[in-house]
Amino acid sequence: MAKKKTEQVRDKALVLNGDFATSMVLLAPYVILFTLFIAVPVCIAVGLSFTYFDAINTPDFVGLDNYISLFTQDNIFMKYILPNTLKYAIIVGPGGCILSFILAWMVTQLPRIPRTVLSLAIYTPSMVGPLMVQFVWRTIFAGEQRGIVNAFLLQHGWIDQPIAFLMDARYLPTIMIIVSLWSAMGIGFLSMIAGILNVNTELYEAAYVDGIKNRFQEVIYITIPSMKPQMLFGAVMAIVNAFNIGWIGPTLSGMNPTPNYSGQLILNHIEDYAFSRFEMGYAAAVSVVLLIMVWLFSKLAGALFTEKN
């Protein structure tokens, strides 16, 4: 009798749970907006990348021309944009991810209150917003004696003349990397803290019995393998953040293009072709290259962190 009741409950629940039409209605608002503003734009970008399109006349199909000229004739792209972007993305993406893991791990070795305070301090720059990011760093590295870094160096007599950090191709890329790492610890960092705190402590005990000897081995053999899913999420977030903040070069230096193209990344190249030259087809091809780069970097993170069943 009792069994029959449970079966009834399950059947009724199953019917209510499995109604296809209701499911679609509940999904619809998100799916429609996702399609309109994420899926379709990506498809349009791919489509436009095979055309010549000046934003006014109908797009002309040109096949692979855009991609061919991007990789064979666009000197600026091959000589500056691509190497800059790769260097920047490797340091800020995977590098930022490793850095946030190390910071997250150290933070979790502390009691709750100092942990909260320190992680808040590390996360705060992720909340200040792009406007404050550019403004504060422009003030810090300003190329005059009132710039914070210059004032410091001048006062100690280490330099005689203020250095125009942001307008100098030697310094700008490094400054961009510092700024990006500063401002993009983000939710990947929080996710990693949560992941480390979630690792079952019995695993550590068992591992010490099994003969691991130090904290480093503990991290390599227990912590990281136990939190691979969080590591992957954190890594993807770090990579996406890195590409999202990558427009900052011209804003920091106040010059576009940046001196010697040193701060020019792929996002600036897209902007340049789309909004200054109105070569939308070409800009779309660059966008597709960008999306593929983000995807490849994330795949790389996936290969490192996904569980192999």
Next chain:
Amino acid sequence: MKRRKRSQLKVNPSGFEPGQIKFYLILIPIAIFMIVPVIFMINQAFKPLGELYAFPPTLFVKEPTLDNFEKLMALSGSTGVPMLRYLVNSVFITLVTVVINILVTVSCAFTLSKKRKYYITRVFFELNQLALMFVTVAVAVPRYLIIVKLGMINTWGAHIFPLIATPVGLFLMKQFIDEIPDALIDAAYVDGAGNFTVIRKIIIPMTKPAIATVAILTFQTAWGATEASNNFITLDVMRTIYYYLNSLATNNAVAAAGMVAAGSLILFIPNLIMFIASQSKVMSTMSHSGIK
């Protein structure tokens, strides 16, 4: 011996131990590096003109004043739109975006997590996972074309709708709802509850941490968004404060230094307060954030 091994377990310790000193020695300087630019910015906002341009520059303000805020509020855009209007626009757009975003995300995440899985819903979740890697700037042009086609140029919808579907938000919410026992929801259905009641009475109360997290992330995105004001809106009166301050900072960086600092601070404070108020909720959401 066994006892000593146990004391080696130092993750999430309950108190201070000498072994922690090395972590403090590394973390405190890093935390200072992270926080000093923010403190500097906050101080800039309260500096009178003389201190802003003083040499040597100072970190802390000596004679704090509200001048910068007053000047900023008295300012109006090139077309005579007062500052306050931009602020009101931003508040309105952000609040509406956050509310719609939460409702849409919860409803979708609930269906993906607790309803019968169809092939198409599985494929959609995979797609959403792929879209975690989505970089908005890459599709600025196609998005513009879509807004034009939909006739949404110069509408509030152009501000709001592109920010509703957030892959990260849906992902976190779905992972969190996965943890709610199915039996609880089945029991509610049997007792005669409809989908709407289940969402309202079970899902929303039980996913408060995830809702808080998604709300914060959406708030940050919407509050700092410039895409719509730059590309989809041509009427100054419908633009956001972020857009306005951004143009002020770009066109007038030196003269407007104090005002931009004050503006940045106004934009930053809501983010900070929301995060501090719900940081434990955010952390509990993040513990379900793994990608399987």
